Amino acid sequence: MTDTHDTRRKMPLGLAQRGYTGVIQHLSAGDAGSALSDIELESRLIELGFVEGARVEVLHEGLVGRDPIAVRVDNITIAVRRREAMAIIVA
Amino acid sequence: MELPLLHLALVGTPNSGKTSLFNALTGSRQKVANYPGVTVERKEGFFVTPLGRQVSIVDLPGTYSLRGRSPDEEITRDFVLGKASGEALPDLVLCVADSTNLRLTIRLLLELKRTGRPMILVLNMFDIASRRGISVDVARLAKELGVPVVTSIAVRKGGTADLLALTDEISAKLSAEPAENSWRALSVAELRATQREADRIIADCVSLPARPDTLTSRIDSVVLHPVGGLVVLALILFVMFQAVFAWAQPLMELLNSGFDALGDFVHATLPAGLLQSFLQNGVISGVGSVIVFLPQIIIIFLFILLLEDFGYMARAAFLMDRIMGGAGLHGRAFIPLLSSFACAIPGIMATRVIDNKRDRLTTILIAPLMTCSARIPVYTLIISAFIPAKDVWGFINLQGLVMFGLYAAGITSALVVSFLIKFFMLRDYAPAPFMLELPDYKVPRLKSIAIGIYTRAKMFLQRAGTTIFSMMVLIWFLASFPQPPAGATEPAIDFSLAAIIGKALEPLLAPVGFNWQIAVALIPGMAAREVAVAALGTVYAIEGGKEAAEQIGQVLATKWSLATALSMLAWYIFAPQCASTLAVIRRETGSWTWMAVTFTYMLVLAYAASLLTYNVAVGLGAG
Numbered sequence: 151m152t153d154t155h156d157t158r159r160k161m162p163l164g165l166a167q168r169g170y171t172g173v174i175q176h177l178s179a180g181d182a183g184s185a186l187s188d189i190e191l192e193s194r195l196i197e198l199g200f201v202e203g204a205r206v207e208v209l210h211e212g213l214v215g216r217d218p219i220a221v222r223v224d225n226i227t228i229a230v231r232r233r234e235a236m237a238i239i240v241a
Numbered sequence: 242m243e244l245p246l247l248h249l250a251l252v253g254t255p256n257s258g259k260t261s262l263f264n265a266l267t268g269s270r271q272k273v274a275n276y277p278g279v280t281v282e283r284k285e286g287f288f289v290t291p292l293g294r295q296v297s298i299v300d301l302p303g304t305y306s307l308r309g310r311s312p313d314e315e316i317t318r319d320f321v322l323g324k325a326s327g328e329a330l331p332d333l334v335l336c337v338a339d340s341t342n343l344r345l346t347i348r349l350l351l352e353l354k355r356t357g358r359p360m361i362l363v364l365n366m367f368d369i370a371s372r373r374g375i376s377v378d379v380a381r382l383a384k385e386l387g388v389p390v391v392t393s394i395a396v397r398k399g400g401t402a403d404l405l406a407l408t409d410e411i412s413a414k415l416s417a418e419p420a421e422n423s424w425r426a427l428s429v430a431e432l433r434a435t436q437r438e439a440d441r442i443i444a445d446c447v448s449l450p451a452r453p454d455t456l457t458s459r460i461d462s463v464v465l466h467p468v469g470g471l472v473v474l475a476l477i478l479f480v481m482f483q484a485v486f487a488w489a490q491p492l493m494e495l496l497n498s499g500f501d502a503l504g505d506f507v508h509a510t511l512p513a514g515l516l517q518s519f520l521q522n523g524v525i526s527g528v529g530s531v532i533v534f535l536p537q538i539i540i541i542f543l544f545i546l547l548l549e550d551f552g553y554m555a556r557a558a559f560l561m562d563r564i565m566g567g568a569g570l571h572g573r574a575f576i577p578l579l580s581s582f583a584c585a586i587p588g589i590m591a592t593r594v595i596d597n598k599r600d601r602l603t604t605i606l607i608a609p610l611m612t613c614s615a616r617i618p619v620y621t622l623i624i625s626a627f628i629p630a631k632d633v634w635g636f637i638n639l640q641g642l643v644m645f646g647l648y649a650a651g652i653t654s655a656l657v658v659s660f661l662i663k664f665f666m667l668r669d670y671a672p673a674p675f676m677l678e679l680p681d682y683k684v685p686r687l688k689s690i691a692i693g694i695y696t697r698a699k700m701f702l703q704r705a706g707t708t709i710f711s712m713m714v715l716i717w718f719l720a721s722f723p724q725p726p727a728g729a730t731e732p733a734i735d736f737s738l739a740a741i742i743g744k745a746l747e748p749l750l751a752p753v754g755f756n757w758q759i760a761v762a763l764i765p766g767m768a769a770r771e772v773a774v775a776a777l778g779t780v781y782a783i784e785g786g787k788e789a790a791e792q793i794g795q796v797l798a799t800k801w802s803l804a805t806a807l808s809m810l811a812w813y814i815f816a817p818q819c820a821s822t823l824a825v826i827r828r829e830t831g832s833w834t835w836m837a838v839t840f841t842y843m844l845v846l847a848y849a850a851s852l853l854t855y856n857v858a859v860g861l862g863a864g
């Protein structure tokens with residue numbers, strides 16, 4: 151991990167613009183306001199590869215409300231709504 | 242000595258190429274059924290290893306973990322643990338990985354290892370990985386994981402040779418001792434730990450290239466563009482429906498003349514009488530008029546399977562998520578709803594990918610509004626009889642355009658109904674998450690697609706051979722008995738049971754412009770929508786003799802007004818009558834109420850739409 155990522159401000163992936171790149175710092179399912187329970191949301195995010203240290207890049211956005219977003223997580227692409235992406239804290 | 246059948250189970254994440262490996266191993270030696278008590282599709286295939294061992298292999302539903310958060314995933318978990326009722330504990334588990342994307346599969350494999358089942362990790366699509374510059378230290382990976390690893394290229398001839406040889410080698414050494422199962426549901430911390438362990442192993446054994454899949458990102462920059470992507474989606478759907486109408490035509494005409502020739506042969510060979518009438522009017526013209534639509538069903542499945550295989554379906558779900566969300570639908574509902582264009586039954590069954598109960602229920606309720614292939618016969622018949630085949634704006638076929646309009650009307654009404662359900666019935670609705678892998682694009686595997694189409698075509702023909710055939714016998718009977726008294730001058734059918742039933746229903750249907758012949762045809766249409774066409778064929782054939790049977794479209798053009806024809810089209814946008822769909826809704830929702838709700842609301846919509854269409858058309862002078 152480079153210094154730029156350590157010094158960059160932490161933010162939820164749910165607020166990231168198209169083209170944003172960063173590294174996952176931690177998961178915070180309680181902040182997402184998802185319909186899923188915290189444990190369920192966190193488990194699903196991990197199963198799709200959203201774990202600490204993974205590199206993410208926001209590749210695409212939907213038309214309505216720039217939602218959902220397509221996120222490159224290491225070498226796969228995952229579509230996720232911004233609401234759930236709020237649980238992924240990146241920097 | 243004959244060895245017992247070797248039981249293999251195929252496990253993997255969605256998009257791992259599991260199904261293409263399954264197809265490569267078994268070819269067309271497949272059996273599709275349901276697991277007892279649940280409506281999860283069970284796909285079993287058979288093959289023989291190079292050393293002559295007979296193998297049965299089950300393609301389990303794709304999953305990211307053994308947590309079992311949907312009925313499909315529970316089957317995968319229970320099957321591997323030997324807890325699925327009536328299933329043998331698998332002798333050997335094949336864990337399939339997409340070689341270009343090992344992270345999620347290695348994590349799944351580490352979890353699977355705890356079940357104690359003998360296992361092989363199959364690195365599928367190894368050719369694509371090599372081409373992208375991904376190199377895997379297979380020997381080291383096997384050592385780190387403690388599981389034999391083999392590479393395969395399911396789509397290439399001989400691409401599974403190593404896997405077959407290894408299966409032979411391992412099955413010879415399988416011990417009869419029960420293996421230790423230490424699996425239990427993982428906590429979040431354990432899940433995270435296994436993912437880290439998987440990432441560490443991958444870092445040690447796999448070297449990734451600097452360049453990602455540029456082709457996928459280039460296609461996605463167009464296909465997932467917020468505006469451009471929707472234009473592409475609309476174009477794809479438009480081409481699909483034009484193709485269903487235009488490409489199938491020559492083949493359908495060929496089938497049609499085939500059945501006509503067969504009917505003429507029967508007519509010429511057998512003496513005039515009941516048997517001749519039964520075979521020609523009941524069996525051949527009835528069943529034939531349904532089988533004629535096989536080309537269209539094949540084309541629609543060809544498109545759906547191609548798009549699925551190419552990797553486009555997940556993109557369509559991404560594009561449609563928020564748009565469908567406005568109508569209270571989940572992005573994942575897009576795939577079941579698209580499948581419903583082929584048939585609502587697989588569509589409703591496919592709603593199992595939606596884990597939220599309410600999202601799933603809404604999708605089930607509107608799935609029958611998608612124009613299924615069984616409506617195509619009805620639409621085609623009426624359109625070709627009443628809509629001129631001219632071009633508008635120089636290049637668009639007017640018949641195709643009307644067809645597109647009917648599909649659009651189905652989709653629009655589905656969105657409106659869904660919105661109303663959300664608004665009135667499920668008000669405390671919290672949007673369920675949408676999380677979906679967008680797989681890299683792949684060249685569709687022709688063999689897989691051919692097998693997929695073959696399976697569906699077989700199902701359609703089996704239906705034509707059983708349900709539709711028995712309905713046709715019934716219709717023929719109703720339309721032929723009782724026989725007219727000697728010396729009667731009216732057509733024979735006027736004395737039949739069919740006429741009695743039809744005329745009893747006529748007052749109810751007169752306001753929407755339906756005559757008693759249509760009323761008769763709607764009844765067997767309950768069994769399957771396309772039977773209505775066959776029933777009309779039989780009714781008019783018995784009424785008008787041989788000439789009428791040959792060109793039912795021309796007969797309709799002389800017997801119906803344009804207003805009646807349009808009213809019939811409007812009716813069929815909603816047409817609630819399909820007993821199999823209603824049965825599946827009952828089974829999937831576990832409730833008679835939702836089945837009754839579906840039937841009632843569709844009937845009301847059908848009647849209202851026909852009433853409106855008929856009266857507007859008559860008002861405009863088409864009566």
